[in-house]
Amino acid sequence: MDKEQLSLKARVDLEWDKILDLLAAQAVSVPGSSLCKNLRLFSEIDDIELKLEETSEMAGLLAEGGDLPLSPFPDLVSVLNSAEKGGILEPGDLMGISVFLGVTSNVKRYICRHETVPVLHAVVSGIEELREIKEKIDGAVDSGGNIKEDATPGLKLLMRKTKEFKMRTRERLKGMIHSPEYAEILQEPFFAERENRYVIPVKVEFKSRVEGIIHDLSASGATVFIEPKELVEMNNKLKMLELEVEDEIRNILIALSNMVSSSHQIIRNNLLVMAEIDCIYARARLSRILEGRGVKLNNKGIINIKGARHPLMVLTGKEAVPNDILIPGDTKILIISGPNSGGKTVLLKALGLFAMMVRGGLHLPCGEGSEMALFQEIYTDIGDDQDIRMGLSSFSAHISTIASIFRYGTPGSLVLLDEIAISTDPSEGAAFAEAVLLTMRERGFKVIVTTHYNSLKTLGHSGQGFCNASFDLDLKTLSPTYNLIFGIPGRSFAIDIAGRFGIERGIIELALERLGRNDLSLDLLLSELNEKKRSYEEDSKRAKELRLEAEHFTEEQREITSRLKESEKDIRKKMRAETNREISKARQEISAIIDGLMKDRRKERADSAKRLLTEIETGISNHITGSGDCIPLKDLKAGDHVEIKDLGIEGVLLDDYQEKRMIRVKVHDSEIKVNPALIQGLKQPAGQRIKPESIVRERRPPIPAEASALDLRGKSGEESIVEIDRFLDNAILSGIKEVSLIHGHGTGRLKKRIREHLKESPYVLNYRPGDIHEGGDGVTVVELQ
Helix, strand or coil: CCHHHHHHHHHHHHCHHHHHHHHHCCCCCHHHHHHHHCCCCCCCHHHHHHHHHHHHHHHHHHHCCCCCCCCCCCCCHHHHHHHHCCCCCCHHHHHHHHHHHHHHHHHHHHHHCCCCCHHHHHHHCCCCCCHHHHHHHHHHECCCCCECCCCCHHHHHHHHHHHHHHHHHHHHHHHHHCCHHHHCCECCCCCEEECCEEEEEEEHHHHHHCCEEEEEECCCCCEEEEEEHHHHHHHHHHHHHHHHHHHHHHHHHHHHHHHHHHCHHHHHHHHHHHHHHHHHHHHHHHHHHHCCECCEEECCCCEEEEEECCHHHHHCCCCCCCEEEEECCCCCEEEEECCCCCCHHHHHHHHHHHHHHHHCCCCECCCCCCEEECCCCEEEECCCCCECCCCECHHHHHHHHHHHHHHHCCCCCEEEECCCCCCCCHHHHHHHHHHHHHHHHHHCCEEEEECCCHHHHHHHCCCCCEEEEEEEEECCCCEEEEEEEECCCCCCCHHHHHHHCCCCHHHHHHHHHHCCHHHHHHHHHHHHHHHHHHHHHHHHHHHHHHHHHHHHHHHHHHHHHHHHHHHHHHHHHHHHHHHHHHHHHHHHHHHHHHHHHHHCCCHHHHHHHHHHHHHHHHHHHHHHHCCCCEECHHHCCCCCEEEECCCCEEEEECCCCCCCCCEEEEECCEEEEECHHHEEEECCCCCCCCCHHHCCCCCCCCCCHHHHEEECCCCCHHHHHHHHHHHHHHHHHCCCCEEEEECCCCCCHHHHHHHHHHHHCCCEEEEEECCCCCCHHHEEEEEEC
């Protein structure tokens, strides 16, 4: 077997042509399909990565929901060959060129509009649009592949003249066949065409009565078709006109053919690029069917495929159990064991297909983060190669293949061996297989081999470039699970499975007795190892689930805590708003009392009303915003943490209460004076009280002028009072000493109400009308405590 035959055997064993046929079916053109069936396998990583990126970019375009305007186009090679040699192209061939040029332009423009596909940009950059040729062809040839009557002014004129003359000729014929002269001698009252000349059907017995040219005889012999003498001249003229039309059409075809001929090389190049685009399109469509992904490549022999599935099983709709396949670079020989029909051969073929697919720029049916080694040569010995014609037994055929692999294989070659050295004496076969694998390891081959030989399983456990893997079996049902386990060899379960298929129990027991003691011990050991492995994986899986569950609960608890904090803030804001509304309501309720007091200037009644107002405000605030975490005002001392209830601002008390009219509070870096009724203490952990002398007072930066004025024009008296109190609170907290209240002149009622309120405000030291530069009497300037 020579090297070419060895490579062909690998294609057959792996069913590579089935992949190519399914790929070609995704193409839309004959050239694209042909390129798919002869898919080139690249050898350099840079070239392969470029091809994989082409597939990824095209798959991305399709995933975006875009509709690549790649419609079927003909294979124009023979047409271009004819044009290159000076041949006159048929209208249908010209229309095929026009269709191709249209598809070419549409695809190039579509791809160039997408900035996310730079590799595809480079592919279509080789396309040269021939718009003039397309426009000329479209102007002369219709979609049905016929020359248009108005292709040129000369043709249009000739076509008109021909139609008109043909109509006159037909009118003359109608008059003849309906005249009494021809009534008796005609077979039927109609006319026909023979050899592009008009004739009439004459009964054979009356042919001598019509002077003219006989063109045809009916199948029955009862009718002759005669061109009457009086029509000869008209037919001749009509023929001349038709010849002129044909000559004009020929000139049009020659001109168009010459245009194609002069650009045939450009069109050929465009055809190659479009075939490549169609092949990329087919690769992307196949990727979508496979749910495939591009993989990372390496030259280190590392195979790390996550969730691998056999591509042909996916494409034919069969259930494929995904497996993680990790073969380190320093593992030269992977020995796969386990039960029959457990998936060993399927895995072997899948890995071989993966090695070929990546070299053709095809995505693999696997998970994210997969990596595949690059193999320049792939050799296989899979299936029964018995060759009766060559007189080879199964064993001999396998040995012949292995001998050829040793002859042509090079370091880094991928070798796939299914059931190595079977069909012979088991002990000799096992010894031979061990020798083959040891030698292949020394030659630097990457070998994946399936076996039932226990000695090879032992070899796989020896390290030194060897590794075991096995397919699992459901011990309860003895059914394959198709789950691959690395690091542990697998039992064949031949005797157990035989019992499942109805072999008598006595035969099964006898077989177990006859089984060698060493083999039985190894089988028991493998069963125990697999059971421990399965138990460990189940425990590991459960631990992982519990860890994820704990992480989920922890995260959920964080979210709940965060939401509770946010909810608490919202509640406090709502409670403060409710406080302000209640205080405003209370102020409205006693506004009548204040109005009466303003009329009755007695100080004791005014003081009584002020105390009443303070008590109402304090009571409402305590009722709405108070909590078990607050300290009564009478128990507060300098250094305690307090909150200004109306504003929800926290600070540090600088004075003991001692029934002072105003108390100093440090808020951030500022010191403000606050009505004691607006203060409530906050409970703090032990040791959190701050000594007043340790508080460093700093001056706040000046407040912008616009922050020291309040415009009350258009508001009612009570609305203004509420806004003034809030405004003065903020001004005090901001350290502003003087503010302006803009109320305008109007009827003077608002101005009066505001100034009356300022007389009673604990914040106000003095107030006055504004001077001429401050707005005059329409403004009240307030000096704060």
